[in-house]
Amino acid sequence: MSENFKGQAILVVGGAGFVGSNLVLKLLEHNPREVVIVDNLLSSERSNIPEDARVRFIEGSIAEDKILAQLPPTLDYVFHLACYHGNQSSIADPIADHDNNTLTSLKLFEHLKSYRGLKKVVYAAAACAVAEKTYDAPSATTEDQPVSLYHDSPYSISKIIGELYGNYFFTRYQLPFVKARFSNVYGPREILGAGRWRGTVHTVWRNVTPSFIWRALAHEALPLDNGGQTSRDFIFVEDMARGLMACALRGKPGEVYNLATGKETTILELATIINRLTANPTPPDLKPARDWDRSGKRFASTTKAREQLGFQAEVAIEEGLRRTVEWTGAKAETIRRAIAKHAAKMREATARHAA
Ligand SMILES: NC(=O)c1ccc[n+]([C@@H]2O[C@H](COP(=O)([O-])OP(=O)(O)OC[C@H]3O[C@@H](n4cnc5c(N)ncnc54)[C@H](O)[C@@H]3O)[C@@H](O)[C@H]2O)c1
DSSP: OHHHHHTOEEEEEEETTTHHHHHHHHTTOOOOSSSEEEEOOOOGGGGGGGTTTTTTEEEOOOOSSHHHTTTOOOOEEEEEEEOOHHHHHHHOHHHHHHHIIHHHHHHHHHHHTOOSSSOOEEEEEEGGGOOOSSSSOOOOOOOOOOOOSSOOHHHEEEHHHHHHHHHHHHHHHOOOOEEEEEOEEEEOOOOOOOSSOOOOGTTTSSHHHHHHHHHHHTTTTOEEEGGGEEEEEEEEEEHHHHHHHHHHHOTTTTTEESSSOOOOEEEEHHEEEEEEHOOOOOEEEEEETTOOOOOOOBBBBHIIIIIIIIOOOOOOOOHHHHHHHHHHHHHHHHHHHHHHHTHHHHHHHHHHHHH
C-alpha cells in the first residue's frame, strides 16, 4: 500500500475525530506529502491531532466558504468523516445536525467538483442508516439493501443524504466518489466528552464501547438496554482505517462497500468481555429498550469488500477490546478532563430526564 499514498496530498475532513485521527496516523505511515485536516472540534479534542510536519490543521467548519478557500488547489485523496455526533444529539438539535452533517457534504462536494486530478473521495456512510430493523435472527446486510424513507434520527437521514449528494456529483461531474459504509467502530482515541456540549448526556456517553469500558474500570454496573439482546457488528478502528485506505486505492467510483467484520456480537456479550478484561465485579444493570432505538440486531456482509477491495478485518473483538481497555487506562486523565468540561450540563440534563 505504501507506494500508493507516497508523495500524495490528502484531505481528511473530521480528521481530529475518533476514526479520523486513527486514519491520519495510518496515512502518515505511508509517506504522504501532506495531510490537511479540517475540523471544527465540535466532537473532538485538539490533542487527537498528530504533531507531524506533514500535517496541516485548519480549524473550522467545512461548510464555510472561508475554510474551503484555504484548501490546497490540488488534492489526490479526500476522506470525508465530518458529522454531527451522534443519533441522540441530532434528535435534540436537528438544525445543528443539518449544518454539520448534511450541509458539510454538499458544500464539500460542490467545492471539489472542479478539482482536476482528484483520485478518490471516500465518504463515511453509516450501515445503521440502511440496516433492516429486526429483533429476529438477522441476515447479513448487503450493500444493495433497500433504503427506507422512514428514519429514527436526523443523523441517519443526513448520512443517507451524503450518499445521495455524492452519487449526484459522481454521475453529473464524475467526482470519483466512493462510499464506505461503517459498522460500529471501537478502539483507542475515542474520548468520552470530546468537543462541545451537544444537548444530551450522549455528549459524554458517546458510544457503547468506550462508555462501558470507562464504567467497568470504575467497577460500575453496565446498563444493558433491552437486556443486552441488541447486536452489532463491531470493527476495531485500525481495521476501519485500513478499510478506508483500501476504498481510496481500490474502490470503484460510484460504488459502496461495507467495512465490517461480518460477525454479530450482542451488547450482553460485549459487556461480559469488558467486565472480564477490567475485572469488574459489579453485575450488569438490565434495562428496557430506548424509545428512539428500533435498530435491533444486525451485522454486515463483508463479501464485496473482500472480493473487490481485498479488505478483511483482522483484529478479533477480544483483542481489540483488550487494546482499547489498555489505551483507556493510559489516557484516563485526558478522558476525565474531557468529561469534566460538561459536568454542569450533565447535571441539568440528568435532572431534566429524572423529572
Ligand atoms: N464510529 C462509528 O461507529 C461510526 C459508525 C457509522 C458511521 N460513522 C461515521 O464516521 C465518521 C467519523 O465518526 P467518528 O466516530 O470518528 O466521530 P467523531 O465525532 O469522533 O468525528 C467526527 C468529526 O467531525 C468533526 N466535525 C463536525 N462538524 C464538522 C464540520 N462542520 N466541519 C468539519 N469537521 C466537523 C468533529 O469535530 C469530529 O472531529 C462520521 O461521519 C460518522 O457518521 C461512524
